[in-house]
Amino acid sequence: MGIFNNLFKKKEITPKIECPRCLGKGHVNEADIIRLDKELYWAPGDCAYCKKTGEVDASLVSKIAVDEMYLTIERTDRERKKIINKDKQAIAKAAEYKELIDSFVDHIVLSYTEKKASIDDIAETLLVKGPKGIDKGELVRYIKKIIEVKQL
Numbered sequence: 001m002g003i004f005n006n007l008f009k010k011k012e013i014t015p016k017i018e019c020p021r022c023l024g025k026g027h028v029n030e031a032d033i034i035r036l037d038k039e040l041y042w043a044p045g046d047c048a049y050c051k052k053t054g055e056v057d058a059s060l061v062s063k064i065a066v067d068e069m070y071l072t073i074e075r076t077d078r079e080r081k082k083i084i085n086k087d088k089q090a091i092a093k094a095a096e097y098k099e100l101i102d103s104f105v106d107h108i109v110l111s112y113t114e115k116k117a118s119i120d121d122i123a124e125t126l127l128v129k130g131p132k133g134i135d136k137g138e139l140v141r142y143i144k145k146i147i148e149v150k151q152l
């Protein structure tokens, strides 16, 4: 074993803890999403906090919030590292993404409450304006979820 092996050998002393996002399951379910108050932001799926392993380095919790909305399984490893390291660009991207979803939700809330549009009408309008390939059933479920979460 040469000097470089010793230099670059990582010491496995970081204690692991059960992943606080998925509670050790490796995937985030509806109950986790409700517990973390992310109903309008996340769908059930693989856990991005522990990368599906169910456990994380204990130090991770102090680096990034368990409920960091932007840290989802869609992010690449590179992006994930950037988010954890509080890279300015990544933080700006995360804020932009949240704003986008929030304004989308606001738009739906407004259409439903002020304009008295039906769920179906809102979905139809969004399907016309939005990007192609959106599933109407999924959109309707999302609108219903907004109405439920916001107690409209």
Ligand SMILES: [Zn+2]
Pocket (backbone or CB within 6 Å): 019, 020, 021, 022, 023, 024, 025, 026, 027, 047, 048, 049, 050, 051, 052, 053, 054, 055
């Ligand atoms: Zn997890």
